[in-house]
Amino acid sequence: MDIQERLLAKATKFKTSYYVIRGSSKGNTVMVTAGVHGDERANILSAKKLMRMLQNDILRINQGTLIIVPIVNQNAYKRRIRGIPDLNRTFPRKPNEAARHPLSAALFRLAAEFQPAWYIDLHEARGFSKVNPKVLGQTLIANPKSGAIPLVKQIVARMNRSIAKKSTHFSVRLRKLPGSGRTAAHRLLHSKAITVETSCNLPVSVRVNYQIKILRNILNEAGLIKDDDLVGSQQSKAATF
Structure with a gap:
């Protein structure tokens, strides 16, 4: 397994680190982004934890390539704000259309290069x-007709079996969000694109462990890892990852 650290948007004030992790053989490419919004904490911690697991050989990429951008929007993160403008509305919406922000442009170029x-x-x-069906806490979101939908439904069912309190179960949402990284990847790169939304009303440790568990399910499905311990039997078990 080979791990390389690189810089995204390195010639600009938006520069941020990303990592390319390659397995020993060819396979699928998976791209993970976090910190698109600077006021969201657990997703950044989850991406950093995943990197530590890889760097410490707790988790190994057997085949294929994993790209992780732990903090996309460094400027918003330093100020703990969502971002002005909202970066997740600035990605390309149509073929040959430019992104509306230098950072989303750089991130989309990276995705286009690797074709995840x-x-x-x-x-x-x-x-x-x-x-409350109007809120997004505890949801996995995919675009309608996305190839990711079967796995999204499977993961939600797995997660919910391990969560005792039904009010905090995950839901599946199928929705378009023009200008988002997910919808751009789905429409323009034909990726199986998923947005993971844990609820910030839960303790940080629980949110991080939910996100790690979801990522492990996806990496396993994509063939990058072999993980036989994907589903806990109790909510407390989910917090031990």
Whole structure:
């Protein structure tokens, strides 16, 4: 397994680190982004934890390539704000259309270079979707007709079996969000694109472990890792990853 650190948008004030992790043989490419919004904490911690697991050989990429951008929007993260403008509305919406921000342009160029089979965008939201369908906390989101939908449904079912409190269960959402990284990857790169939204009303440690567990499911499905321990039997078990 080979791990390389590189810089995204390195000639600009938006520069940020990303990592390319290659297995020993060819396979699918998975791209994971976090920190698109600077006021969301657990997704950044999750991406950093995944990197530590790889660097410490706790988790190994057997085949294929994993790209991780732990903090996309460094400027927004330093100020702990969502971002002005909202970066997740600035990605290209049509073929040959330019992104509306230098950082989303750089990130999309990176995705276009690697052509990921799976594009995973980690986020957080308030509330619980099982209690209030209008909120996005505890959801996995894919575009309608996406090839990611079967796995999204499978992961939600797996996660919910390990969560005792039904009000904090995950939901599946199928929706377009023009200008988002997910929809750009789905429409323009034909990636199986998923947005992960844990609820910021839960403890940080629980949110991080949910996101890590979801990522492990996706990496396993994509063939990058072999993981036989994907589903816990209790909510407390989910917090031990």
